[in-house]
Amino acid sequence: MAWFENKYRFDKSTIKIAHITDCHLFEDDTGKYFSVNTAENFQRTLNYLATLELDAIIFGGDLTQDHTTASYQLFAKLITESPLKAPVFWLPGNHDELQTLEEITEGQILGTKHIQLEGADVLLVNSKGHSPAGWCEKEHLSELQQVLLQSSEQVLVFCHHHPLPINGYLDKHILENGPELLNCLVNSGKVAGLIHGHVHNEYHYGYRAMSIVATPATSIQFSKCTEQWEQQNLGPAVRIINLGAQVYDSEVIWLDG
Template sequence: MAWFEQTHYFKKRQIKLAHVTDSHLFGDPQGQYFNVNTAEYLQRVFEQLTEYDIDGVIFGGDLTQDHSRASYELFSLLLKRSGLSCPVFWVPGNHDEIQLLEDISEGQISAAKHLYTNNLDILLLDSKGNTPAGWCTAQHLREITAVLERSDKKTIAFCHHHPLPISGYLDKHILENGPQLLNTLVDGTGVLALFHGHVHNEYQAHFRGLDVYATPATSVQFAKHVSDWQQQDTGPAWRLLSIDGQSYYTEVIWLNE
């Protein structure tokens, strides 16, 4: 199946999306990632989303830390327990197995990668490479170009890896052909923004007029602008994206504030 073949239509002009990323779950609900119970933190995020009238959740990758099937099943269980009723979509992270993501994609969890309203396209991209660093294949870049050429709408895109350096440790695992992806998006015209995870903190950058946003993790955060790997338990976070026609507003919500 072509990456963008499965679609989802939002019937409303005004929609609210939540970008939730980097949960790093274990098969054991008590599993800890740098002394943080990641299942508990993700559960808190899901429960808070029920207060925001969210129309869809974009999960930004790195669902698992131990790479177990049970960790994916735990994600589904936490979602069911939360009472959140909107559809949940995903992009793969470097820790993820696409087949295991597809295995839980039924009912509320959807494998759709081309979401749209009457005014806007939302594309969920594949930046998963063969190493922790990211890579968009030539075939995938052609698929992105084809979707952009077929549409006269504005577009917002999501992927897992960061395409631009953040002056930090995670730059060793950057999207290695990030500029090529960004040029593909900008050359397609009408792309408003790209959102990503992976870097476990909040960043904003620009590339040829394209806004690029990083969303913090639901697990631990990584200290910004340091050359070594420093973890910070500042609590879970997620990004709110409010869309009205062809315009958008975004902000990061920190649960501990």
């Protein structure tokens, strides 16, 4: 089945989306990543999102830290038991396995990669490569190009990896053919912006006048502009996005801010 074949339709002209990413869960809810309980942070995030009037949540990848099936099951359990009611869409990160993600895709957790509303589209791109670095396969980019040709005039795109350098440690795990993806998006003349995770902090930059932003993690953050891996315990964060045919804005909210 083609990546973007299934569609989820909102019969409204604007939607409010939450982008959350990089929860790095373990097999149980006591697991810690750099001394931070990631399940607790994720649960706090879900509880916060439940207080907002959201239409959709997009999870941006790196669900698991220990690569256990139980960590995926914990993800699903925390969502199901939370007061959050909006559908949760996912895309894979470098830590994740597609097959295991698909195994927890039921009920509130949806595998759809093409979201439509009146006058706008949302596309979830697969940037998972064969190493921690990202890679978009040629066939995937070709399908993306065709979908963009048929889409509305306002499109918002999500992926996991950062497509351009951030001058930091995680540049060693960049989306290796990032400019190829970016040119595909910009050349369509329709993409309002690209939003990604992976870099564990907030970033704003651009490519050929197209906006690119990074959403911080729900787990831990990494210091900016450092050659070595430096952890910052800033608490979890989310990005809230308003999207419509003539609307695109977003802001990062730090839960401990």
